Amino acid sequence: MSITVVFFLGLFVALIGVIPPGLLNMTAAKISLKEGPGRGITFSSGVCLVVFVQTYIAAIFARYLSIRPDVVEILQRVAFVIFVLITIYFLVIARNQKESKIETDVRSKRSRFFHGMLLSALNVFPIPYQAYMTITLASFGLMNFERLSIVTYVTGASMGTFVMLYMYIFFFDKIKERKFTSQKGMNYIIGTITGIVALITFINILKEL
Numbered sequence: 001m002s003i004t005v006v007f008f009l010g011l012f013v014a015l016i017g018v019i020p021p022g023l024l025n026m027t028a029a030k031i032s033l034k035e036g037p038g039r040g041i042t043f044s045s046g047v048c049l050v051v052f053v054q055t056y057i058a059a060i061f062a063r064y065l066s067i068r069p070d071v072v073e074i075l076q077r078v079a080f081v082i083f084v085l086i087t088i089y090f091l092v093i094a095r096n097q098k099e100s101k102i103e104t105d106v107r108s109k110r111s112r113f114f115h116g117m118l119l120s121a122l123n124v125f126p127i128p129y130q131a132y133m134t135i136t137l138a139s140f141g142l143m144n145f146e147r148l149s150i151v152t153y154v155t156g157a158s159m160g161t162f163v164m165l166y167m168y169i170f171f172f173d174k175i176k177e178r179k180f181t182s183q184k185g186m187n188y189i190i191g192t193i194t195g196i197v198a199l200i201t202f203i204n205i206l207k208e209l
Contacts, residue, residue: 003148003149003152005142006142006143006149006152006153006156007152007153007155007156007159008156009137009142009143009153009156010055010152010153010154010155010156010157010159010160011156011157011159011160011163012160013130013133013137013157013160014051014055014156014157014158014159014160014161014164015160015161015163015164017125017126017129017130017161018160018161018164018165019164022123022190023119023123024047024116024119024120024123024165025164025165025168026168026172027043027119028040028043028044028047028116028165028168028169029168029169029172030172031043031112032169032170032172033172035112037169037170039112040165040169041166041169042112042113042116043112043113043115043116044116044161044162044165044166044169045113045116045162046112046113046114046115046116046117046118046120047116047117047119047120047161047162047165048116048120048158048159048161048162048165049116049117049120049158050116050117050120050121051120051126051157051158051161052154052155052157052158054120054124054126054127054130055126055127055130055153055154055157055158056150056151056154057127058126058127058128058129058130058131058134059130059131059134059145059150059153059154060150061127061131062130062131062132062134062135062138062145063145063150065131065135066135066138066145077205079128079201080198080201080202080205083194083195083197083198083201084198086190086191086194087191087192087194087195087198088191089191090188090190090191090194091188091191091192091195126157130157134153
């Protein structure tokens with residue numbers, strides 16, 4: 001498979017994962033509004049550095065899982081329970097969520113970079129998400145688990161994350177009054193996405209029985 005195709009697959013998968021309003025893209029947008037696009041980009045660079053590491057770990061983990069279908073089966077059931085619990089959690093807190101204004105302090109560019117790294121490190125969702133996606137892509141023959149393919153995919157994923165954060169930075173001012181950018185809206189979106197993933201996982205489990 002061409003490394004160019006693998007790169008754009010990584011970019012596209014990461015774009016899809018970061019499209020819903022979440023902590024990272026909303027923080028990048030708010031920093032940009034308060035402190036300027038430059039610091040929003042600095043924050044996003046810190047985020048993407050950690051995403052690179054997380055996606056690489058996910059790909060290595062996926063390579064191991066690809067030769068252990070028994071482990072995949074167990075993790076699939078564990079993932080179903082986790083996604084159901086996450087769905088319930090976000091839908092319940094969304095219903096009771098009171099809107100609050102998030103304030104951001106003016107910081108140096110260097111601290112914004114490490115701020116991005118910290119928040120990205122706390123967000124472990126990319127690891128299971130990318131592990132699942134790399135296994136799926138590999139099963140269709142769209143990529144393999146050789147070092148060049150993994151590094152290319154990981155680079156694409158980091159770039160895809162940066163592109164979506166960049167879009168939030170420069171277009172958030174035009175959509176900030178929309179309901180889906182509120183904290184309550186974000187919780188509903190996350191709960192809905194995890195609910196869909198839980199349903200798909202459950203269907204796959206039933207097919208394997």
